[in-house]
Each structure stands twice: as C-alpha cells, then as structure tokens.
Amino acid sequence: MSEHVAPPVLSTRKFSLWYGSHQAVIEVDLDIAERQITAIIGPSGCGKSTLIRAFNRLNDLIPGVRTAGQILFRGEPLYGRGVDPVEVRRRIGMVFQKPNPFPKSVFENVAFGLRINGFRGDLKAKVEEALARAALLDEVKGDLHRKTGYDLSGGQQQRLCIARALAVDPEVLLMDEPCSALDPIATAKIEDLIRELASSVTVVIVTHNMQQAARVSDYTAFMLLGELVECGPTRELFTRPKDSRTEAYITGRFG
Amino acid sequence: MRRKLVGWGFAAVAGMALGIGLLVLIVLIATTALQAAPITAMRAVAGAGISLSLRSMEVPGTREAAGYVTVAQVEAGSPAAELGLARGDALLVVGSVPVERPSQAWEAVRGAPGGRGVVLPVAWLPRAEVALGTLRATPGGVTVATPSPMAQAGGLAPGDLLLSAGSIPITGTRQAWEALAVAARTGGAPVEVKLNRAGEEIRLLWDPVRRGELRFVRDPLRAWWGFLTTLNEPRYPERAGLLPALVGSLYVVLVMAAVAFPLGIAGAVYLEEYAPTNLLTRTIEVLVANLAGTPSAVVGIIGLEVFARALGAGRSVLAGGLTLAVLILPTMVVASREALRAVPRTLREAALALGATRWETVRHHVLPYALPGILTGTILSFSRALGEAAPLLLLGAFLFVTYVPQGLGDSFTVVPLQIFEWATRPQDGFATVAAAAIVVLVTLLLLLNAVAILLRNRFGRRWAG
Ligand SMILES: Nc1ncnc2c1ncn2[C@@H]1O[C@H](COP(=O)(O)OP(=O)(O)OP(=O)(O)O)[C@@H](O)[C@H]1O
Ligand SMILES: [Mg+2]
Numbered sequence: 001m002s003e004h005v006a007p008p009v010l011s012t013r014k015f016s017l018w019y020g021s022h023q024a025v026i027e028v029d030l031d032i033a034e035r036q037i038t039a040i041i042g043p044s045g046c047g048k049s050t051l052i053r054a055f056n057r058l059n060d061l062i063p064g065v066r067t068a069g070q071i072l073f074r075g076e077p078l079y080g081r082g083v084d085p086v087e088v089r090r091r092i093g094m095v096f097q098k099p100n101p102f103p104k105s106v107f108e109n110v111a112f113g114l115r116i117n118g119f120r121g122d123l124k125a126k127v128e129e130a131l132a133r134a135a136l137l138d139e140v141k142g143d144l145h146r147k148t149g150y151d152l153s154g155g156q157q158q159r160l161c162i163a164r165a166l167a168v169d170p171e172v173l174l175m176d177e178p179c180s181a182l183d184p185i186a187t188a189k190i191e192d193l194i195r196e197l198a199s200s201v202t203v204v205i206v207t208h209n210m211q212q213a214a215r216v217s218d219y220t221a222f223m224l225l226g227e228l229v230e231c232g233p234t235r236e237l238f239t240r241p242k243d244s245r246t247e248a249y250i251t252g253r254f255g
Numbered sequence: 256m257r258r259k260l261v262g263w264g265f266a267a268v269a270g271m272a273l274g275i276g277l278l279v280l281i282v283l284i285a286t287t288a289l290q291a292a293p294i295t296a297m298r299a300v301a302g303a304g305i306s307l308s309l310r311s312m313e314v315p316g317t318r319e320a321a322g323y324v325t326v327a328q329v330e331a332g333s334p335a336a337e338l339g340l341a342r343g344d345a346l347l348v349v350g351s352v353p354v355e356r357p358s359q360a361w362e363a364v365r366g367a368p369g370g371r372g373v374v375l376p377v378a379w380l381p382r383a384e385v386a387l388g389t390l391r392a393t394p395g396g397v398t399v400a401t402p403s404p405m406a407q408a409g410g411l412a413p414g415d416l417l418l419s420a421g422s423i424p425i426t427g428t429r430q431a432w433e434a435l436a437v438a439a440r441t442g443g444a445p446v447e448v449k450l451n452r453a454g455e456e457i458r459l460l461w462d463p464v465r466r467g468e469l470r471f472v473r474d475p476l477r478a479w480w481g482f483l484t485t486l487n488e489p490r491y492p493e494r495a496g497l498l499p500a501l502v503g504s505l506y507v508v509l510v511m512a513a514v515a516f517p518l519g520i521a522g523a524v525y526l527e528e529y530a531p532t533n534l535l536t537r538t539i540e541v542l543v544a545n546l547a548g549t550p551s552a553v554v555g556i557i558g559l560e561v562f563a564r565a566l567g568a569g570r571s572v573l574a575g576g577l578t579l580a581v582l583i584l585p586t587m588v589v590a591s592r593e594a595l596r597a598v599p600r601t602l603r604e605a606a607l608a609l610g611a612t613r614w615e616t617v618r619h620h621v622l623p624y625a626l627p628g629i630l631t632g633t634i635l636s637f638s639r640a641l642g643e644a645a646p647l648l649l650l651g652a653f654l655f656v657t658y659v660p661q662g663l664g665d666s667f668t669v670v671p672l673q674i675f676e677w678a679t680r681p682q683d684g685f686a687t688v689a690a691a692a693i694v695v696l697v698t699l700l701l702l703l704n705a706v707a708i709l710l711r712n713r714f715g716r717r718w719a720g
Binding site: 056058061063090091096098100102116161164165168 | 599
C-alpha cells in the first residue's frame, strides 16, 4: 500500500536514552508514518513516556539525561548540532496525561501558542478553528473569555489542551496517555477526535489500554523494559503477533 | 475515634498558639498605646503655645535639688503669648497642680475634667529680670542692684541684701529667683522674703506670681496627626515630630525596593530556571541561604565600608537603601525561589511543548503563577527592613534629623532609629513620644502584613481553581 512508499515523519535509529546511569530506552528502531496514528503500548515503566518525550526533546530539561543513536525528523537528525529544541517543539506538539490548561481564559490558552509564534492574522478565527478541531467550540463558545481553563470539566480540559496544541498547526501531535484521567464518555469523545485528526496530522499516542490502541491506531508498537519488541499494523500485531512476548502481553499474561 | 482525637489535639494546640500570639500582640499594642496616651495632653500644651523644660536648683545647706519648670519657648501670637507668658518664666501651677516637672503640667491638662477643650488656671513667676531686676553678688550676700518695677512694687529697694525666700536661703544671684519660684510653688503666694536693709532684718510678704487662664485643646486626632506631620523639634517632646523619620523610612525603603525587588526576582529566576546544577551554583545557593541569616549589624558594617566609604555615598538615603537591600536580598531570593519551585512542572511543560522559549515560559506562565508567593515574601522582607535599626545605626545614620530628606544624597533618619533616639532620652515626655512612634511603626508593619495576606488570598483563589 501507499503508506509504505511515503517516507516516515519520524524514525528512530538505535535510539537510547539514559537518566543518569539508568537506561530507560534501549536501541529503539521505530518509524512513524505520516498522517497515521501510531500507538505505543507496554507495561508501566517500560519507557513509553520517555520515548514519546524524546520526540519533541522535552527530556532535555531533565538534568542528567543523555542520548545515543538518532531520531530523524523528516530526514534531519533531531538531536543534531544546531537544532533548536524550541523550533522542534513548535512543529511537534504534545498533549499530556493529566490535563494541564494554563490558569487563564479559554481563549488565552489557545492563543498563547499563536502569539509566541508571531501569528499574524485573525487570532479569534484561528482560536475558534482550533477549538472546533478539538470538538470543544460548541461547549465553550459563549465563555471564551469568561471561563478559565480550570472552570472546565476534565474531558473539556483535555480537549482544550488538544486545541491549544493544534492551534499552531503542528506536523506531529504526541499524546501521552491522554485519556487516563478521564471517564469513559470523555474518553470516547477524545478517541473519536483522534481518529478525525489523523486526516491532517501525524499522531503518536501512548496508552496503557490495549483496547484503546486497537480502537484508534493504525500502527502499534510494543515496548518492554526499554526495548521495542515489535511494531506493525495494529490489526496484525493484535491478531498475529510475531514475538512471543507481545503475545503474552496482549493476551493478558503479564503487564 | 483515635484519628478524631489526634485532630482535636492539633486543633487545640494550633488554637492555643494562635490565641497566645494574638494575646501578646494585643497586650503589646495596648500597653504601648497606653504609654503613648499622654501625647494628646502634651500636644495640647504645645498647642497653647508653650514648650516646657525641667530645671533644678540645689537647696542650700542640703544635698537635695528642687526641680522647677521653665517656659523654654513661647509661640508668637499663641494664647500663652497673649496671656503674657514669656520665655524664661517659671511655670508654677496648672489647674490645681503645682508643677515640679513638665510631665505634671501635661498630667494636669490630661486629668482635668471636661471635654475636648478645657480652660485651666495657670500661675507663673515672671523671668528674673522682670520679677527681680538686677542683683549683684557682694561679700555680704546677694544684693539688689536695680529692682524691677515689679520688685519695687513688692517692696524691694536698691541695696537690699536678700536672705531667704520662704524657707530657702538665698545664696546666688540666679538662685535668688529660683528660690522665689520654688518657694512660691511649694509654700504658695505671697512669699515671705527675708532681707537685710541697712543692717536691719525685714520680712516682706510679697506676691510675685502672675495668674491667668489658658485654653487647652485635647484632641487625640489632632495630636497624632500633628505628631505624624510635623518636623522634629529635638529638644521638646511636646513638639516632637515623626515626619522626617517617616519620610526617611519611605525613601530608604523605596531605594531598597528599587534595588532588591528586581535583583531578588532575577536572582531567584536565574537560580531556579536557568542555572545549571554544578559546583558553582551549589556554592552560590549555600552562600545565599547563609547570607539570609547574617546578623543585621554585620550587614550594617558592610554598608558602612562599601557604600558609605568605598563608594562615597556617605550617610545618605542611597547608602541606607543599598544597605537594607543587601540585608533583604538573600531572604527575597530564598522566598522567591520557594514560590517558583511551587509552580507545577506540568505548567512549564505545557508552555514549552507549544514551542515557548524558556524565557517566554517564565514570563507568561511561571512568574504570574508564582507572583503572589513572591509578593508575599517580598512584603514580609520589606516589613522586616522597615523595622531594622541596627544596620542603619552602624552605617552612621543621623539620630537628630529635623528636616525632611529631599534626595538620594541627603542624610536621613528612619522610624526605628528615631524611636531608639527618643527612648534613650532621660527627659520627661520622650518615653511617651517613643511609645507613640512605636504605635505608628507597629501599625505600619501590621498594615503591610495584612496587604501580604490579602494578596495571597486574592491571587491564591484566582489561580488555585
Ligand atoms: N525523570 C526521571 N528520572 C529518572 N528516571 C526516570 C525519570 N522518568 C522516568 N524514569 C525511569 O525511566 C523508566 C521509564 O519511565 P517512563 O516514564 O518512560 O515509563 P512509562 O512506560 O511511561 O510508564 P507508565 O506507563 O507508568 O507511564 C522508568 O524506570 C522510570 O523509573
Ligand atoms: Mg508514562
């Protein structure tokens, strides 16, 4: 199919990461396909968050972090000399496990990214567009300036965070367990949203929940103890895992 | 059940601590306010136009001294001036109280029944030239050279040898008038004056005392307002003014704030957000934390050596402000860092993940979030600096400042120093003035702390969600 022809947006080449002396990611080789949803699954502590945070260089801020190998972003080394992590983060957005809106109005939450990126144009239209893409606009339309991010429900907050990330038109959206703090209805809404987003952005989503990975993703990567065990089209990985460890995990024998 | 008991225990201890704290505070304020209360009467006396000072006369033949009160100043056009009181007169009676010390005059005004304004009889002995004229010391004793008209009317003649007034022997030219004043006050008028005229001893019953009525306005508001807004007259407590010290404190604290506020926040932001963790920054951190505990007197010496001497700022507002800035900077850095550290990591990550630079993150999210905490720490530091006397004392700030400083280069005094200066004066009335200044200072500090609490609550609610 055509997705194998298109070059990957992100690809890791024997990528390793250490927190001090502890190696959290071990020589991972993984390709993230353009405009597809890639899920990363694996038991707690296997390095999923570490890997996804490596994609937008958010680990740089943690003292004692060291990397080896490479991550290529559209063919360019992400950790190369002269690469500005700020620039990287403008092109690769992120949504976190716990909703973390700014303690400001809904409008300002979304507008912040645009402002710092020197957006010229109709700020209001752009903010509303982002809120619409995150399926939140209808619920907050009247209170854009009146309500703060904290006045929203958990699910709304998470969609606000998605809108905030989408506003700057990222090429990739990283999501680290975006639904783990939400109830089933809010989760369902966000899953629908993620499916819709895939038409315009590349999504990488970390999840604990195998059903969720099966429901939303095109590709799934399975990690164990810092290593990438297996990666492939989601249906294949869940129905015919190549590795016995993957099989053990998806059939619930550990994890 | 047990958990409940433990909870009750904590509540009881906390309540007790709070109660004791409040009680101490109330007792403190009440006692100082009580001590400061006579200021109303003091300023009422000053308002009538007279300043008093305590003098004393050695009683011949004894080792005792008798005190008396002279009028040290009379304001032109004041009720006292109109009544005829003049500089140098001895004030003998106010109301029905013979006054031996100035405080008794104030007490008489304070204790007189009546409302805001009271009219009290006063009695005084005119100054020596008016009451007696010129006297001369001769081998035989004190001789009248040229009696004043008043003395002539009382029966004194040139050449009279003065022996005693009341029961007080007369031994000197100045002392003759003093003896008259003390005798008139203690024994009442007329006074029995013994003199030797041409070898013959004469007893003269003479009333040299003048009497009149003075109106005193006892208005606490006016008294306190006057105390706060008049220049300091260092010799007379009833004319003491806190204005130079208040303005001095204001200027010094402003200079300090202008230096310490930006530097403190910048230092905290640097250490917390930018500095790499290495030996150097660790050392700086330890240094800053230790500096926060430096005795303020030591900081005063630093201020003296560095700002006053090496930089040549002298004993100026500038040097004082810089010294206090050095004093509070470490505390401010520590408190601000604490506030910055309390900013959730997720908030920083949210901004950074949108492509914000470190500075954009700090400016738009971290600082606003930490601001209430930073401001609380700042105000508490400021209120500490406002109450400091020691470093400025060592810097050599002037204790007697009777003018309002106009610029950075002017010398100054501050409220705590002024309190110190007043409190160490032995004269009547300065303790009262010192207590009044303490009431002012404590009120200022409480106000500042209240502002800090308000800030914390206001912003705290807004952000905490
Ligand atoms: N800041 C850090 N400093 C040191 N070690 C860390 C840090 N963050 C994570 N680790 C370690 O790295 C390993 C991988 O952590 P990571 O957070 O990537 O796991 P995860 O797969 O996301 O787990 P979970 O599903 O529980 O979120 C863990 O052993 C963890 O203890
Ligand atoms: Mg994780």
